[in-house]
Amino acid sequence: MNKNVIIALLSIAVVILLAIVISDKVKPSAEQVLKSQYDEIKDKGIMEMTETEWSIRNRYEALQSQKNNLPTDTLSYQQARMQEETSQLLLAINNPCGETKLIEAFHEIMKFNMPYERYKPEAINVQPSGDCSIRINVTTKEPKYGWKTFWVFEIVFDASLGKHVLNTIKRDFLG
Secondary structure, eight states: OOHHHHHHHHHHHHHHHHHHHHHHHHSOOHHHHHHHHHHHHTTOOGGGOOHHHHHHHHHHHHHHHHHTTOOOOOOOHHHHHHHHHHHHHHHHHHOTTSHHHHHHHHHHHHHHHOTTOBOOGGGOEEEEEETTEEEEEEEEEOTTTOOEEEEEEEEEEETTTTEEEEEEEEEEEOO
């Protein structure tokens, strides 16, 4: 064979190899595509994600687990949504700033601190007054003499004390 033919074949082979290497660098790998998709959704909560987005999240986390030799721990979309709904429900129930909790605290404080001031629990008027407080208008009746008093109370959850605090805003003796 001629020297020129060999050089030409080697040149063609080098060009083909360079084209393959460059195309691999230009074309993103499946892992890079998955990472970019994950980066777009990583800050979303399960309640904001679609089932497809959740699948992307699970595939990415499984890939990371394999890379780090850790056990794969993923949930189905339905399981994750159910867990999040349960968690949100428990937070709502145990929230000391919820209106229901504030009203319950009001009744407990009244029962303990003002046992002789009677009122109908269903006859209170509740108005929101801040992030973690409500105002309650109530008319009490003293049982011995039947004297009535109109009250406006504010009940607040004091996080530093870790308890509800009742403040008297207004008190009018009605007789």
